[in-house]
Amino acid sequence: MGSGTASNYFTIDNSVSTASGTNSAHLVDAGSPIGAKNSAIQISKAGSAQSWGSIWSKQQSFDLNQKETASMWIYASGNSGDTSVGDGMAFVLQNGGTNVYSGPGESMGVWGVQNSDFSKTNLADTAIKNSWALEFDTFPNTAIPTQPSYGIFDSAHQYPISQWTIGGSPTSFDVNGDGSSPSNQTAIEDTHIASNYPGENSTYSEAKVPYALGTNGYGPYYYYTMKHEGFLNEGPTSNSKLSDRNWHHITIQYTPPTTAGGDGAMTYTYNDKNPNTGLSEPSTDYATVPIDPAKFHLAAGQSAVRWGFTGSTGESTENNFVIFDQLPGQAQTEAKASLAAKSDPANPDEYINVGGNSTQTSSIPGGSEVKLTYTFGRTDGDEDWKSVNANLNIPSGLNITSGTITYPDASYKDSNDNKVDLSKMTTSSGGSAQNLPVALADGGLTMSGTQHATITLYGTAKNLATDQSGVLQPEQTSYFTGTNATSSAKTLEFTITPKINAKLAMDTFDDKGTLKVNYGSAQAARVVGIAMPADSTHVPMEDITIHPAINGVAQDPENLMDIYAAEMSPNFYYFGYDIANTKLRPGANTISFYATYGSGANEVTSTTVNRIVTAGTVGFGHTSGNMTFKPTILTGDGQSHMINRDGDWQLDVDDSLVKGSTWQVTAKTTGMFADGDNVAVKTPLDGSLVYTDAAGHDTVLNDEASQIIASGTSTDNDTTTDIAQDWKADTGIRLKINSNAVEGNYEGTIDWSAVNSVSPK
Known part of the structure; x- marks a missing residue:
């Protein structure tokens, strides 16, 4: 509530016709009791006895046809050393003006007040009319009259009023039970919060002690109790949750009737915010009471009432403050x-x-x-x-x-x-x-x-x-x-x-893991590396992340613990990263790694290290441009003849397979055909290509099956083998001509294949 709140929303009448003295309510600087630098309304002041205070909304803005919320911080305490404080204050709804007040002391300026001579009184007539009040009672009035132990003998021997335990006030508000019989009543011993309609006869119960001596002679002694609806016990005065020199928050929530002529409901919840933070917190200290709009006697078409605070002191005094953080109707x-x-x-x-x-x-x-x-x-x-x-x-x-x-x-x-x-x-x-x-x-x-x-x-x-x-x-x-x-x-x-100062060292190893696999096989490659603090700083393994990349393509990061290289146990900080064969390309593959620790501004990153993983293959390297056979003159002798190659052929096989892998070179052909341009159907040579091995065995090459021409076993090193280097004049690929061969130039195609036939176990 800002400093302008009093003038904008409240009226403080300095004098009220039904009260003596001046209205003590005023605006004060509350400092920052709950973190907000706000002004507070002071209702009453410690050390000022028989005083009163009231403050009212300028308009009748609490609409009984609408949901309404009021929430506020309240504070009550006496001066340092006070053993008795009182009497409290009340949040009031009323259908009237601001020139209203009931009386000092226990009435809190809103409830009915009895005459001092204990006479019969209609308390509702002395209260604020057409109202509902929620009291914060810091001074329990606990007196219940009791008879003397020796009793009453007859009307001639009536005992003076001083012989009754009647207390110091004719109005014992703080009593529960049947008001017509003192023996059925129980005093409310503790400070409390409760509510009712001050101007309704049903709020009060009348009781009397017969034949007591009053100020007007012999006669009955009357006293009154009040029905406490929605009663909340806030503890004894010595340990009160009302007058303990602390700020307490209360939220008042009104729900209108759901049917014409029905009751609304008022829920008030005490200590529902933390006084240190100002934030909401759970509270079980609450009550809900019915609200009958008819009790306010509103004119036709009217639904809003005035709201405000009243308070008073008797012989006991206290400071009462209120800070609103939610004004009704606002x-x-x-x-x-x-x-x-x-x-x-x-x-x-x-x-x-x-x-x-x-x-x-x-x-x-x-x-x-x-x-x-x-x-x-x-x-x-x-x-x-x-x-x-x-x-x-x-x-x-x-x-x-x-x-x-x-x-x-x-x-x-x-x-x-x-x-x-x-x-x-x-x-x-x-x-x-x-x-x-x-x-x-x-x-x-x-x-x-x-x-x-x-x-x-x-x-x-x-x-x-x-x-x-x-x-x-x-x-x-x-x-x-x-x-x-x-x-x-x-x-x-x-x-x-603390900001992390650790540095991470990163490396991979060429003598660990599996850095060479055969391309296209089921075998995965594996790189073993290490990522660890480069200084004495302790970094848990689970806090280190490995960031891999394959041929420049980043892969999913891996927690070091998830890929810990078990084969390096019991050593720490080692990791093993597996690369599926399908992620490799033939030949050399660059696998990169860097490690991180921490996050955000505190992230530490290692240098990036690379390791080459080879996906081994077997294939052809350099080969002769044209492979020809020696020119031959047909003799017509009716015999078949074998024609040798014209010069040395070269047919290189490049091998980068894993050690122990075997490879084979095979060949097949559709044969030799006469060389003729623009010929729809080429004439085949009456003859065939033949492979002769070192033992002199001849095998005719055809297009139905591939013939094994050479084979080899891989070593640790990449090798190149010229499979034609050891062919002699009577071995290797040769041309066989049959007797019906026709003179001419012939040409054909050999399909060579180099395959990885067996992978090592």
């Missing part, structure tokens, strides 16, 4: 805060949530880039949220370097160009937080509908000494305060850890 608001840290320096838009039970992280290293976001706005209500400004409390472990404001109207620009003025930031006492007041919209932002605004702050986490395990940053609550409502939001607690 704006309903909300606010939330979040902290995020940059997770990837290479990606400026990637942040992760920080704090509390976040599934992303509860700690960040020193130096991390951070973003604080505060979003606040209006959700409902009868009025705009008016003149809103922010008071931010920022964790002390953050260095804030800039900030921006996003207004509901994107076209709006304030005098500071929508930038947060960081020069206003101060360190709180004790150094646990940094306070930053933010003036919005050049004097206060007004929001209507469901408008929201956002304040975004940017900075870094402060660096810590490397010998610190981490510094906890407690939750911090910020406040968004308007003249008619206040909302709060907190950042969750988190830890700042």
